[in-house]
Amino acid sequence: MLPAEHRLRHRDDFTVALKQGARAGTRRLVLHWAATDRAHPTRVGFVVSKAVGGSVVRHRTQRRLRHLTADRLPGLPADGGLLVVRALPAAGSATSADLAADVDRGLRRLGLTGRG
């Protein structure tokens, strides 16, 4: 799991990131980013709908995304924000390398690569 302080847990937070945040789409993913003024570490959540696949496929996809995102967590802005990684149907049949490339591409478009 992600450390508790980095977990996005409440439905309202998801809504804010999805509806009000900046968006960057790739073939397999859509990343949503909403900067907040709260003094709270950056929180990350995942959305993997049934369109991606069955229960096994959905869980595997979310695990891959969580590990990929956890590796990149130190590079994200430290002053707080909400990041939601949403999986598109193509994510279910993608390789881990493909997903990693899409995560990096999405973060770059949102201007989140590298601390600072």
Place this chain on the structure above:
RNA sequence: CGAGUCGGCCGGGCGGCCGCGUCGGCCGGGCCUGCUCGCAGGGCCGGCCGCCGAGGAAAGUCCGGACUCCACAGGGCAGGGUGGUGGGUAACGCCCACCCGGGGUGACCCGCGGGACAGUGCCACAGAGAGAAGACCGCCUCCCCGAGCGAUCGGGGCGGCAAGGGUGAAACGGUGGUGCAAGAGACCACCAGCGCACCGGGUGACCGGUGCGGCUCGGCAAACCCCACCCGGAGCAAGACCAGACAGGCAGCGUUCGAGGGCGGCCCGCCCGAGCUGCCGGGUAGGUCGCUGGAGGCGUGCGGCAACGCACGUCCUAGAGGGAUGGUCGCCGCCGCUCCCCGGAGCGGGCACAGGAUCCGGCUUACAGGCCGGCUCGUCCA
């Protein structure tokens, strides 16, 4: 050896590295409590090490229980469920054995298997008639008309009949005889079937036998219904506790002449009872427990046809909370494709169905590939 049938089991294996989660240990930091004042205990954060870490269906959420709360879990109605018999079990709609009916040469398989003389209802199409039913074709006596010498034939009518034909999933017994104008359980014999009595076997469903009776009145209960038995309700987001935040106001009903409540409905009984309801305003996303050791797995022995039970020994095997299993590499097994020196090489996100969420017992559904065993039939050999 071939064909078949039933049952049990596995469901990729081994290893390296990085990462994740529970638990345990060690080290460091800071916090709280206690006192004999430098030690003990508790929990928090970080690092390192070690153990363990999804399934046979974890699934569908269809039954049954454990557990929790509703004071107790009471009666009746309504409602729901089950439905051959006996047993197993905590319990079941599950399992085992047997009975009955049907299928198969057989092993074996299939059956939502109580009641249709308690009542009501339905039986499409076809058909005259679908139930105290019915007469279309048909068969027959008699009467009338016509033809013929006549036997007889044709047409019509009052009646009788239900054997033969025809319809249908189904038409109220079957075969042979007596009988008759023609016929018919009208009567007789045997058989089938129904009912009753007795005898024998079985715990029982039921089976076998003997005698008698009236000769016989279909099907559907997954139509209503009747009978027997079972079911109080809600569910781990149950529920218990800790910490913390806030702000109340107005209206209605009520405090022994009692509001309201007792978690699906109604009535009764019993119990709790000083608050309850509506509107406006305000607050709330924290933590701990429940939470995994159990009707538990495995082995041996005993009882039982079996399901299963008992005794002894032995083992400990996930516990999250937006939810831990991901990535990568090597070797092997199986599969597919390509290549050729016919045995290897190369390629491949190939290797099913599928991911725990309180826990068990079942059922049902999905499933690549594979292993083991019992039994039956056929063929061949001894």
